[in-house]
Amino acid sequence: MFPIRDHNPSGRRPIVTLCLIGANVLIFVAYWLGLPSEEALGRFFMEFGLVPARISYGEGYWTFVSSMFLHGGWMHLLGNMLFLHIFGDNLEEEMGHLPYLGFYLxxxxxxxxxxxxxxxxxMVPMVGASGAIAGVMGGYLLLFPKARVDVFFFFVVFFRIIPxxxxxxxxxxFAIQLGSGWMTPADMGGVAxxxxxxxxxxxxxASVPLWLRRGGTGFWSRTHGAPPHPEAEYRMVRTSVPRVRRGGRGPWG
Structure with missing residues (x-):
């Protein structure tokens, strides 16, 4: 199950969200293509990623910020940026550009x-924007609980996009993250x-004060739990791949 888009593109350009995506991509490309070896990459993550033991020893406090602009690979980066693109624009529109940036950080x-x-x-370094993006998702849940999100379902050979x-x-x-956190030792590496x-x-x-200023449950009533502008509709496009009918005999008889 993987979200691919929502039905609520923002009414104005999400400048901060686009800048955050651009910054993450540029930083990743700079060190991923610029460092000469796996060893150098490991040292880089130990220096700029969040290493809990370093914090306990009283150093590296700035990695609380630097770590959220680093990623461990292309798929890590692309997955995070997709989630930020899906959920960030509406939250930025509702909060305003600078408040949204502060909220993200x-x-x-x-x-x-x-x-x-x-x-x-x-001693395992933590890198990735997923924690900050999880905050965006939490704010989206509070402000727009009934917004439709297209989810790609894939199971063996069956797949479908369902709003x-x-x-x-x-x-x-969130339930998956919470359950996985309880079952996975934090010092094993992998997903944080x-x-x-x-x-x-x-x-x-952090979204509660804004939600209350908008009227709390009254805000949900006015907006029907979705961003306050017309919902986008996506149409499925017919494919040019020919359809194979069942029941016929194959070429091997």
Whole structure:
């Protein structure tokens, strides 16, 4: 199950979201193509990624910020940027450009703090924007719970794109992160589940004042739980691939 787009493109250009995507891509390309070896890349992550043990020893506090602009590979980068593109524009439109930037950085900081607290002596560097983006998803859940999100389902040979309310998509995603965090030791590397949980909770909490200023549940009533502008409709385009009918005999008889 993988979100690919929502039905609510923002009414104005999401300048900060586009700049964040651009910054993440440019930084990634600079070190991924510029460093000469895997060893150099490892040293780079140890220096600029968030290493909990360094924080415990009283150094590297600036990595709470630098780590959220680094990624461990192309798929890591592209997946995060897709999620930011899907959920960031509407939140930026509702919050305003500069408040949204502050919100994004605060969510990333909250994500890093919880990942640190999960295993303060870990020497595994944490990198990625997913904690900050999880905060964006938490804010989206509070403000636009009924916005439709197109989800790509794939199971063995079956696949389909299905529009699902945001509260279901994001609720399932958060439950998976929380469960995986409980079952996975924080110092094993891999996915930083507690960073996702921390970012999501931080973003949800940071969005509450705006939600209350908009009227709380009254805001949901006025907007029907979706961004306050016309919903986009996507049409499925017919493919040129010929359809094979069942029941016929194959060439091998």
């Amino acid at each position: 605060l969510s990333g900081f909250g994500a890093a703090v919880l990942q640190y607290l999960a295993e303060p002596q870990s 699902i309310p945001a509260w279901i998509v994001l609720g399932i995603w 589940y507690w960073a996702h949980v921390g970012g999501f909770v931080a973003g949800l909490a």
